[in-house]
Amino acid sequence: MEDMKLIVAPSPHLRDRDTTEKIMFAVLLSLVPAIAASIYFFRWDAVRLILLAAGAAVATEAIFQRVRKKPIMVGDGSALLTGVLLALTVPPSLPSWMVILGAVVAIAIGKQVFGGLGQNPFNPALVGRAFLTASFASAMTAWTVPFDAVTAATPLALGAARSDIPALFFGNVAGSLGETSALAILIGGIYLFYRGVLDYRITVGTLGTVTVFALLAGQDPIFHLLAGSVLFGAVFMATDPVTSPITPLGRWIFGVGIGVIIMVIRLWGGYPEGVTFAILFMNAVTPLLNRWTRPRIYGHGVKANE
Amino acid sequence: MGRIRAFFGGIDDIDSAKQSTAGKPISVLTAPETLVVSLLQHAGAEAKPVVAKGDEVLKGQLIAEADGVISANIHSPVSGKVLAVEPRVHPNRAAVTAIVIENDGEERWVEKNPVTDPVQLSREEILNKIREAGIVGMGGAGFPTAVKLNPPKEARIDYLILNGCECEPYLSADDRLMIEYAEDVILGAKLIAKAANAGAIIIALEDNKPEAYEALKAVAGAIDVVKLPTRYPQGAEKQLIQAVTGREVPTGSLPFAAGCIVNNVGTAWAVAKAVRDGEPLISRVVTVSGETIREPQNFLVPIGTPLEYLLEQAGGFVEAPGKVIVGGPMMGGAQFDLQASVGKTVSGVIALAEAESHTPNVLPCIRCARCVDVCPANLLPLRLEAYGMNEMFDHARDYGVMDCIECGCCTYICPSKRPLLHYIQYAKREIAAIERNSK
Numbered sequence: 001m002e003d004m005k006l007i008v009a010p011s012p013h014l015r016d017r018d019t020t021e022k023i024m025f026a027v028l029l030s031l032v033p034a035i036a037a038s039i040y041f042f043r044w045d046a047v048r049l050i051l052l053a054a055g056a057a058v059a060t061e062a063i064f065q066r067v068r069k070k071p072i073m074v075g076d077g078s079a080l081l082t083g084v085l086l087a088l089t090v091p092p093s094l095p096s097w098m099v100i101l102g103a104v105v106a107i108a109i110g111k112q113v114f115g116g117l118g119q120n121p122f123n124p125a126l127v128g129r130a131f132l133t134a135s136f137a138s139a140m141t142a143w144t145v146p147f148d149a150v151t152a153a154t155p156l157a158l159g160a161a162r163s164d165i166p167a168l169f170f171g172n173v174a175g176s177l178g179e180t181s182a183l184a185i186l187i188g189g190i191y192l193f194y195r196g197v198l199d200y201r202i203t204v205g206t207l208g209t210v211t212v213f214a215l216l217a218g219q220d221p222i223f224h225l226l227a228g229s230v231l232f233g234a235v236f237m238a239t240d241p242v243t244s245p246i247t248p249l250g251r252w253i254f255g256v257g258i259g260v261i262i263m264v265i266r267l268w269g270g271y272p273e274g275v276t277f278a279i280l281f282m283n284a285v286t287p288l289l290n291r292w293t294r295p296r297i298y299g300h301g302v303k304a305n306e
Numbered sequence: 307m308g309r310i311r312a313f314f315g316g317i318d319d320i321d322s323a324k325q326s327t328a329g330k331p332i333s334v335l336t337a338p339e340t341l342v343v344s345l346l347q348h349a350g351a352e353a354k355p356v357v358a359k360g361d362e363v364l365k366g367q368l369i370a371e372a373d374g375v376i377s378a379n380i381h382s383p384v385s386g387k388v389l390a391v392e393p394r395v396h397p398n399r400a401a402v403t404a405i406v407i408e409n410d411g412e413e414r415w416v417e418k419n420p421v422t423d424p425v426q427l428s429r430e431e432i433l434n435k436i437r438e439a440g441i442v443g444m445g446g447a448g449f450p451t452a453v454k455l456n457p458p459k460e461a462r463i464d465y466l467i468l469n470g471c472e473c474e475p476y477l478s479a480d481d482r483l484m485i486e487y488a489e490d491v492i493l494g495a496k497l498i499a500k501a502a503n504a505g506a507i508i509i510a511l512e513d514n515k516p517e518a519y520e521a522l523k524a525v526a527g528a529i530d531v532v533k534l535p536t537r538y539p540q541g542a543e544k545q546l547i548q549a550v551t552g553r554e555v556p557t558g559s560l561p562f563a564a565g566c567i568v569n570n571v572g573t574a575w576a577v578a579k580a581v582r583d584g585e586p587l588i589s590r591v592v593t594v595s596g597e598t599i600r601e602p603q604n605f606l607v608p609i610g611t612p613l614e615y616l617l618e619q620a621g622g623f624v625e626a627p628g629k630v631i632v633g634g635p636m637m638g639g640a641q642f643d644l645q646a647s648v649g650k651t652v653s654g655v656i657a658l659a660e661a662e663s664h665t666p667n668v669l670p671c672i673r674c675a676r677c678v679d680v681c682p683a684n685l686l687p688l689r690l691e692a693y694g695m696n697e698m699f700d701h702a703r704d705y706g707v708m709d710c711i712e713c714g715c716c717t718y719i720c721p722s723k724r725p726l727l728h729y730i731q732y733a734k735r736e737i738a739a740i741e742r743n744s745k
């Protein structure tokens with residue numbers, strides 16, 4: 001036993017098996033139904049946009065890390081995830097160079113300028129999407145119906161009365177690549193919840209608020225949940241851990257806040273949809289929410305036994 | 307008792323790894339030829355030696371006495387001769403003075419003064435016997451028991467909670483002790499309750515110890531034995547008080563401020579032996595386990611037994627271990643030298659495989675807040691880690707860093723494998739030093 005080399009390190013000496021890489025790939029796996037639905041409905045356009053956005057995001061991340069003389073960490077899957085998420089939120093007819101530009105902006109401006117993984121205040125994919133919406137408004141709202149790529153209005157533009165709820169559920173409607181099929185999103189969301197990655201407080205807070213708000217406004221809540229980006233945003237975008245609050249109460253407020261802003265924009269705003277801006281706005285409020293919702297520490301605010 | 311509440315946070319799916327030792331009876335370890343009895347086996351000041359090199363000692367003889375109030379007596383675990391009083395390697399710190407004793411193998415005891423009806427003794431008599439026997443908290447903290455049982459006069463102690471949770475993975479020493487020495491544990495509980503003037507006695511253990519539960523139930527009489535859902539770190543004092551009574555210990559206070567006193571079941575066993583049999587604390591149950599141990603099991607170990615000897619008695623190693631931990635793998639300390647010896651607070655010696663022992667690569671924090679969800683003190687560990695790392699100690703204090711109980715849940719759960727507790731401990735030590743200097 002004399003020559004034994006023992007490793008010395010601070011406690012704890014056991015670690016959970018889950019890792020940040022596994023979490024990133026779990027989210028990618030949860031997007032497979034939405035990706036499959038997008039390819040089914042929008043064919044080669046879906047393949048084209050997803051591959052280009054993912055490739056551009058990963059390349060931008062690697063170039064940035066190279067230039068900053070940091071270790072190349074694209075293997076953690078986070079840039080790939082951002083690229084795929086961005087692609088799934090753009091219209092199928094978007095030109096290739098635009099989606100590439102969006103992915104570059106998402107990683108460069110949305111993430112790397114802040115210091116990379118874990119440092120960005122705003123959801124990078126939504127930064128990319130907001131950039132594209134602001135820069136190329138017509139291309140970002142040029143919706144086409146599934147299969148035959150004929151230009152059409154989205155259900156949100158049409159309104160509840162003229163929309164087909166089963167089609168909204170399965171995704172056979174005009175819309176962003178990955179956002180049309182509620183079914184595919186729900187499958188991914190349920191997987192993420194059981195995998196322990198999705199914080200239900202944010203998703204339930206957003207969807208619950210949209211439901212209540214729609215009912216109060218005398219509108220069809222099912223339509224508001226299924227149309228547009230609400231479901232995709234509440235499941236995949238708002239729950240991004242980096243840009244959402246760290247406290248339990250903060251997450252509830254964050255989710256409810258997103259729901260309120262979505263409905264305000266939908267009912268009274270100048271755009272038909274407000275998910276992107278709702279989430280980005282609540283991202284901005286996140287540091288404040290964290291400060292205001294600190295949990296009561298054990299033993300604080302309790303009196304001694306008398 | 308009403309309903310059982312939960313404590314904040316915690317983790318319920320750590321692999322308990324107890325099955326390799328929990329089913330086997332405690333083996334009585336034959337004392338080694340040489341024992342190294344450290345003068346620091348408790349919280350507080352090192353004991354003062356009262357023997358010198360060359361002295362003959364009897365088993366159970368006082369060899370070092372408490373130095374001040376927060377300190378503890380130490381007795382010889384064997385009969386034999388004092389070889390040296392000199393600094394020796396210690397499981398938790400650099401070298402500490404130890405009394406090295408050569409075992410003559412004759413087991414010659416000092417006069418023991420057993421008591422036939424221990425529960426009839428007065429409160430002061432019990433406290434004195436506990437103090438003289440050198441009993442300290444055997445769950446790990448090592449706080450002198452006689453001091454703990456003597457809280458300020460005005461404190462009302464509603465509950466004595468006996469802690470049989472043993473929530474650390476691998477450890478089954480308390481489990482076996484409760485099974486095999488249930489009557490001693492119950493007697494110890496009664497004596498402690500009398501000494502501390504406690505209202506009700508509650509023995510709490512986790513539901514992964516059904517055999518111990520039944521063993522205690524069979525002899526508990528009117529004493530409450532409660533089964534809690536298994537969840538780490540339920541055996542932490544403050545968390546156990548919350549789980550059993552729903553009360554919280556006010557920040558910066560001791561458990562009596564919540565009307566509770568918590569003692570480990572091993573401490574109760576030691577109290578029973580001291581008061582009834584007149585035997586000081588010179589041995590304890592230790593779990594020897596881990597993937598690299600050939601014959602994992604629990605031993606009744608004489609205090610002062612070197613780790614190396616103890617590990618050999620468990621059949622040695624199947625393969626070279628990566629880490630040897632004294633205590634449990636969540637809060638215990640990794641050893642660099644197996645010459646260190648077993649003290650009163652050593653509940654386990656765990657030898658982990660090399661593959662399990664390397665420090666994993668660290669990724670940036672993704673603010674998933676799993677550390678927030680598991681923190682039993684309801685802290686924001688990711689914030690505290692950042693404040694510790696950036697030496698922002700005022701912020702760390704404002705965010706409650708001094709309320710951290712160092713259970714390690716945050717580091718355990720972190721998917722980015724960040725050493726959160728390490729930086730939190732750094733902040734705590736620096737803040738404590740700043741406060742000492744400003745006084």
